[in-house]
Amino acid sequence: MAKQENCGDIFYDNGYADYILEYLGGIESLERIYNPTCLQQINERFFVIAQPITGNPMITLNQYGYSTVPKCFGLLDTSSMEDAGILRVRRQPYLNLTGSGVLIGLIDTGIDYTNPLFKNADNTSRIIAIWDQMERTGVSPEGLYYGSEYTQDMINEALQSEDPYSIVPSRDENGHGTFLAGLAAGNEDLENQFTGAAPQAQLVIVKLKEAKQHLRDFFCIQEEAAAYSEIDIMLGLRYIQNIAIQKSMPLVIYVGLGTNAGNHSGTLPLCRYLNMISPTFGTAYVVAAGNEGNQSHHYQSDLLSAGTEEEVEFRVGENETGVYMELWTSAPSLFSVGLISPLGEYTGKIPIWYKDGSAITFPLEASQIYIHYTVVETYTGDEVVVIQIVTPTPGIWKLRVFNDGVDNAFYNIWMSMEHFLTKDTYFLNPEPYTTVCEPGNTTSILTMTGYNHITNSIYPGASRGYTITNDIKPEITAPGVNVYGPLLNGRFGTMSGTSVAGAIGAGAAALMLEWGIVRGNSGAMQTTEIENLFIRGAKRINLNYPNREWGYGILDVYSTFESMRIS
Numbered sequence: 001m002a003k004q005e006n007c008g009d010i011f012y013d014n015g016y017a018d019y020i021l022e023y024l025g026g027i028e029s030l031e032r033i034y035n036p037t038c039l040q041q042i043n044e045r046f047f048v049i050a051q052p053i054t055g056n057p058m059i060t061l062n063q064y065g066y067s068t069v070p071k072c073f074g075l076l077d078t079s080s081m082e083d084a085g086i087l088r089v090r091r092q093p094y095l096n097l098t099g100s101g102v103l104i105g106l107i108d109t110g111i112d113y114t115n116p117l118f119k120n121a122d123n124t125s126r127i128i129a130i131w132d133q134m135e136r137t138g139v140s141p142e143g144l145y146y147g148s149e150y151t152q153d154m155i156n157e158a159l160q161s162e163d164p165y166s167i168v169p170s171r172d173e174n175g176h177g178t179f180l181a182g183l184a185a186g187n188e189d190l191e192n193q194f195t196g197a198a199p200q201a202q203l204v205i206v207k208l209k210e211a212k213q214h215l216r217d218f219f220c221i222q223e224e225a226a227a228y229s230e231i232d233i234m235l236g237l238r239y240i241q242n243i244a245i246q247k248s249m250p251l252v253i254y255v256g257l258g259t260n261a262g263n264h265s266g267t268l269p270l271c272r273y274l275n276m277i278s279p280t281f282g283t284a285y286v287v288a289a290g291n292e293g294n295q296s297h298h299y300q301s302d303l304l305s306a307g308t309e310e311e312v313e314f315r316v317g318e319n320e321t322g323v324y325m326e327l328w329t330s331a332p333s334l335f336s337v338g339l340i341s342p343l344g345e346y347t348g349k350i351p352i353w354y355k356d357g358s359a360i361t362f363p364l365e366a367s368q369i370y371i372h373y374t375v376v377e378t379y380t381g382d383e384v385v386v387i388q389i390v391t392p393t394p395g396i397w398k399l400r401v402f403n404d405g406v407d408n409a410f411y412n413i414w415m416s417m418e419h420f421l422t423k424d425t426y427f428l429n430p431e432p433y434t435t436v437c438e439p440g441n442t443t444s445i446l447t448m449t450g451y452n453h454i455t456n457s458i459y460p461g462a463s464r465g466y467t468i469t470n471d472i473k474p475e476i477t478a479p480g481v482n483v484y485g486p487l488l489n490g491r492f493g494t495m496s497g498t499s500v501a502g503a504i505g506a507g508a509a510a511l512m513l514e515w516g517i518v519r520g521n522s523g524a525m526q527t528t529e530i531e532n533l534f535i536r537g538a539k540r541i542n543l544n545y546p547n548r549e550w551g552y553g554i555l556d557v558y559s560t561f562e563s564m565r566i567s
Contacts, residue, residue: 023045072227098201127155127202132147
């Protein structure tokens, strides 16, 4: 398909909304039905269309249905290699695995490509390519409309220059991506007593652009929070896959981002896309579980009798600009809602057939309330009620929930994830389980959680399983508390969170692909095999396994090989 005019600008333009469509009728048919301003193909099944926003984005974004609105994803963070059995694998003469011949792809905040941790001994880069979605001065990758691609040759030229950023202007202003890349694949640095898990792996980096403002407004995201569109992550996956195919290299992809949107069963478009691509031989897909375990952002009801109602209390902090939450119930159950403000104002019961879409307001308060009912959500068949409160009055709110079905039923409510809300907004009677962030509930990928490898205790903030359909998530635990790694400007420091544990897991997966694919021990190795090998070799403390906090146990790559009886 020929490149559409101005699409490189439109995918940055806040006057246009971008939607995810899963469609099997072909591009010509899709264009005829939707007449999009711009159309970007992800693969043969998933497409992105851009359309002008007319009117209030709260209403406009819902016109194509819940599943088409790209969800916003945030960052999952707030001596480790030895504990994970990685250094023992490197020291063992027969194994001596370093990630050589394997490509690790990271989708995050970018990378400090000038850091010596990512260079070879001759000052050339181990980074194969960078797609900087924020940078608009260079040439976009083939088949993609926006951002700038920087090849290894360009990066090497920059490293030889006195002013590298005049040649490759891509920077990691946040530092999150650099830290995770260092844990997964940083060089051994004896002076600073640091090493990444797979120090000879090569890297491909996607630096995500920030989500458009209208999307941030839709999800009521705090102004200072980093937030990224589901669309940009999916296109990042496509880009990294294409690089791996061009280089004919086994591939690990790591995503250290998450969202509380969805029913926590792995059915968002990103999750469905991962399920499509992850079974490929020679690939491993790793994600972080999230840090929602102690955030009080999940409420789970008791069995509510048909025809009855109950109230769910939640606190809204003083400086909250908006609150976004989703109520989910399994088909054929039906629920409706109403809201009571801290001053006692009541919306009344908002009926399921309510389609007005305009804001519900109170005479004496600035709060604006939007309610969106989807009785049959496309991928699950379940009901989802989207609740948005803009400029909410601080204090204790009450969500009145009505069981309008004919059977007794349960429901779950999830608020937005950490960072998207202030710490003073939460449910008063929360449920810490079923808090693994998407895409961590995706069936066919490896989901990592974090623990304190000094005290052998689970990271307090770690999201807890299982999925809403009782699939085992997370599967494996790795160090995630005060882990030492590279900061910006050549410094070192510590970071905590499940994204840290996931980066170590991604490096460990690269070692497995080196042994399996590069060395020819398992030519069909992919995510599921690696996951099960890690489970077989996992260390277990005195608990029943699997469980909702630790999954199947603690990552130990050396024990993984011992379990295969390799001498």
